Amino acid sequence: MPFILDRIDRRILSVLQRDGRISNVDLAKEVGLSPSPCLRRVRLLEEAGVIDRYIAVVNPAKVGASLTVFVRVWFTTQDAQVTLQFGEAIRRFPEVTECYLTTGECDAILRVVTADLHSYWRFQADHLTRIPSVLSVKTDVPMETLKRSFEVPIT
Numbered sequence: 047m048p049f050i051l052d053r054i055d056r057r058i059l060s061v062l063q064r065d066g067r068i069s070n071v072d073l074a075k076e077v078g079l080s081p082s083p084c085l086r087r088v089r090l091l092e093e094a095g096v097i098d099r100y101i102a103v104v105n106p107a108k109v110g111a112s113l114t115v116f117v118r119v120w121f122t123t124q125d126a127q128v129t130l131q132f133g134e135a136i137r138r139f140p141e142v143t144e145c146y147l148t149t150g151e152c153d154a155i156l157r158v159v160t161a162d163l164h165s166y167w168r169f170q171a172d173h174l175t176r177i178p179s180v181l182s183v184k185t186d187v188p189m190e191t192l193k194r195s196f197e198v199p200i201t
Contacts, residue, residue, distance in 0.1 A: 063197040116186045118152035128179040135177040
């Protein structure tokens with residue numbers, strides 16, 4: 047069940063999504079509260095799981111991980127055991143930064159980040175296609191990133 051957010055909660059979340067390191071004093075000013083009530087609201091949002099965690103967004107190219115690919119995966123069958131086995135296997139690979147089970151043409155979509163095309167090919171050949179539940183994979187290589195965001199729309 048969704049947490050009920052008021053106008054100030056939404057403003058707090060919007061600001062924190064843009065800058066998770068903002069000081070409580072600056073956050074309070076930006077949302078129109080004094081520091082103590084602001085901190086109390088942030089703590090409530092954290093305790094309720096609305097704020098899941100705080101992270102640093104790393105520039106992939108600066109750490110030698112400049113290739114992002116999207117991989118469509120088809121399973122051998124679509125039963126619960128196969129899905130569970132695939133999920134357990136895929137969580138072990140740091141190259142897989144996102145994984146979604148899907149409806150439609152394929153069974154799962156992955157976002158994979160590696161150094162280059164050769165590194166991805168090695169990952170695919172040595173790991174991804176060796177997962178017993180994987181029947182086949184198709185890889186899409188984006189040519190340019192037009193938008194990359196980690197912000198959830200707060201309405």
